[in-house]
Amino acid sequence: MPEQYSLEYTAVLIITIAGIGMVLAAFFASMILAPRSKSEAKQIPYECGIPPTGQFWAQLHLRYYIFAILFLIFDIEAIFLFPWAIIFRSSGAVIFYEMVLFIAILFFGLVYSWKKGALRWR
Amino acid sequence: MDWFYELWPKLGEAFRGWLESALPDSIEGWVIYLVLGLLSMLVIVNLPIVGVMAMIYMERRLLGRFQNRLGPNRVGPFGILQPVADAIKIMTKEDIVPNGVDRIVFNIAPIVMLTPILLMFAVIPYGGDTFLTNLNVGILFIVAITAVDTIAIFMAGWSSNNKYALFGAMRAVAQLVSYEIPLLIAILGVVVITGTMNLNEIVAHQSSLPLILFQPLGFVIFFVAISAELNRSPFDLLEADSEIIAGFHTEYSGMKFGMFQLAEFAALMGYSAVIATLYLSGWEGPGLPGYLWLFVKVFFIFGIFVWTRATLPRLRIDQVMALAWKFLLPLSFLNVAITAVEVVVWENGLPEWLIPVNIVIGAGLVAIMHRGLNFQGQTRQVVPSGPERLAAINRPVGGGTE
Numbered sequence: 001m002p003e004q005y006s007l008e009y010t011a012v013l014i015i016t017i018a019g020i021g022m023v024l025a026a027f028f029a030s031m032i033l034a035p036r037s038k039s040e041a042k043q044i045p046y047e048c049g050i051p052p053t054g055q056f057w058a059q060l061h062l063r064y065y066i067f068a069i070l071f072l073i074f075d076i077e078a079i080f081l082f083p084w085a086i087i088f089r090s091s092g093a094v095i096f097y098e099m100v101l102f103i104a105i106l107f108f109g110l111v112y113s114w115k116k117g118a119l120r121w122r
Numbered sequence: 123m124d125w126f127y128e129l130w131p132k133l134g135e136a137f138r139g140w141l142e143s144a145l146p147d148s149i150e151g152w153v154i155y156l157v158l159g160l161l162s163m164l165v166i167v168n169l170p171i172v173g174v175m176a177m178i179y180m181e182r183r184l185l186g187r188f189q190n191r192l193g194p195n196r197v198g199p200f201g202i203l204q205p206v207a208d209a210i211k212i213m214t215k216e217d218i219v220p221n222g223v224d225r226i227v228f229n230i231a232p233i234v235m236l237t238p239i240l241l242m243f244a245v246i247p248y249g250g251d252t253f254l255t256n257l258n259v260g261i262l263f264i265v266a267i268t269a270v271d272t273i274a275i276f277m278a279g280w281s282s283n284n285k286y287a288l289f290g291a292m293r294a295v296a297q298l299v300s301y302e303i304p305l306l307i308a309i310l311g312v313v314v315i316t317g318t319m320n321l322n323e324i325v326a327h328q329s330s331l332p333l334i335l336f337q338p339l340g341f342v343i344f345f346v347a348i349s350a351e352l353n354r355s356p357f358d359l360l361e362a363d364s365e366i367i368a369g370f371h372t373e374y375s376g377m378k379f380g381m382f383q384l385a386e387f388a389a390l391m392g393y394s395a396v397i398a399t400l401y402l403s404g405w406e407g408p409g410l411p412g413y414l415w416l417f418v419k420v421f422f423i424f425g426i427f428v429w430t431r432a433t434l435p436r437l438r439i440d441q442v443m444a445l446a447w448k449f450l451l452p453l454s455f456l457n458v459a460i461t462a463v464e465v466v467v468w469e470n471g472l473p474e475w476l477i478p479v480n481i482v483i484g485a486g487l488v489a490i491m492h493r494g495l496n497f498q499g500q501t502r503q504v505v506p507s508g509p510e511r512l513a514a515i516n517r518p519v520g521g522g523t524e
Contacts, residue, residue, distance in 0.1 A: 011254050014159075015166060015167070015241055018163050019236060023232060026377050030213050031217075033214045034213070034376055035214075042218050042220075043218070043219075046367065047284070047367075057285075057288075064292055067443070070447070071299040075303060082310065082313060086313065086319065089465065089469070103455060103459070114448065119443070119444070121439060
């Protein structure tokens with residue numbers, strides 16, 4: 001089995017290299033084909049065609065971080081759920097009800113954050 | 123029709139025989155396998171490009187028809203060479219790198235964007251024994267590897283030295299991250315029924331009946347989540363040009379911009395193939411070889427994507443986030459719970475009379491959960507008058523920061 005695994009993931013590695021090579025080849029082709037003429041006006045960051053105003057480092061709202069934390073919690077939950085989904089048929093009732101409990105706790109967490117207003121986009 | 127089935131294997135065999143006779147004996151056998159492997163790699167890498175060209179043509183023609191106009195019809199017969207002309211044009215455009223960008227991250231972002239999408243095509247089975255690699259975690263691998271695109275989008279937006287690109291990237295990350303979870307949990311319904319993550323085995327499980335019949339709710343959740351993951355309309359607000367120009371790729375031009383477009387359409391094609399594999403029994407079908415059936419299904423699903431794009435207007439960002447967290451996520455949990463109970467109760471395969479029951483349960487749950495969204499209450503506003511009206515007009519929308 002280990003040899004088979006390494007063979008399968010070698011194909012993945014080769015496609016990765018091929019993909020990077022393809023993008024680099026496309027860049028190379030455009031380097032040869034595309035015209036180049038530098039000018040000051042072209043180098044200005046685009047903002048609707050007018051001279052840009054203010055800082056480029058704009059402030060971002062805190063709500064993004066709340067959603068990031070929620071995403072982390074539920075994504076890790078999903079990682080636990082996938083192995084369970086494969087084995088729960090052959091592994092008896094305890095495993096099944098344990099996972100039901102796990103999902104129920106996280107579902108309660110979702111309802112709690114909903115009621116607290118964390119899911120509202122303000 | 124036999125010759126049709128046998129065509130590609132026979133061609134492969136003939137090519138291998140030719141290679142063996144053409145090469146001198148001193149060269150060992152592994153060279154032949156190396157050449158064959160490189161050729162199949164070439165096919166896998168070029169498949170998305172050719173497919174994307176067909177899809178761009180199809181989308182523009184279909185959208186034209188939906189909007190009561192013709193669409194591109196000048197280049198070649200029926201405008202069929204329009205994507206080729208577009209590709210040549212994009213290749214000969216100047217590649218502008220503005221002042222102040224982080225050059226390394228700026229140049230790496232298109233590579234990080236496109237490479238994971240190509241990896242999707244290595245895992246999808248095109249026929250009973252036509253696949254590049256047969257990973258036993260196939261579907262999880264696809265979701266994991268395409269999630270790397272979120273990082274690429276943020277790299278592009280962050281390194282562009284443009285506040286609209288940064289806003290677009292932040293919106294994109296928030297949206298993609300939110301829809302990742304309903305997507306994963308909708309897939310979990312399929313994994314619970316089939317008991318495997320291997321895509322070949324999932325297709326083999328559907329040889330009699332496609333899984334969409336047993337997972338109607340899961341299919342709807344998956345389809346909506348995929349539309350949002352791929353920034354398709356009505357979820358394309360990270361490219362809302364009236365608000366944030368072009369989103370994260372505002373500063374990209376020439377071939378780098380083309381790479382982002384290619385990645386977007388290739389992801390669309392790859393995920394259409396994933397939908398076909400998970401819910402519409404993949405390459406299985408009567409009469410035609412497997413890969414043709416897969417492409418028929420891919421283009422059928424793509425047609426539905428174009429249809430939704432032509433029909434629905436763009437959502438607001440708060441509506442998009444509410445749809446992910448308050449509608450799709452609870453629904454996907456309920457879907458997994460119902461599926462798991464069904465699988466435990468009917469251990470030896472689900473009976474066929476469950477199909478209408480499942481459809482009724484799914485429709486009922488959608489109708490119930492729909493009330494929780496409450497879009498109407500958010501959009502209905504009382505228009506004030508007098509000084510209050512002036513204050514309301516002068517108040518910055520959304521608190522002034524993105």
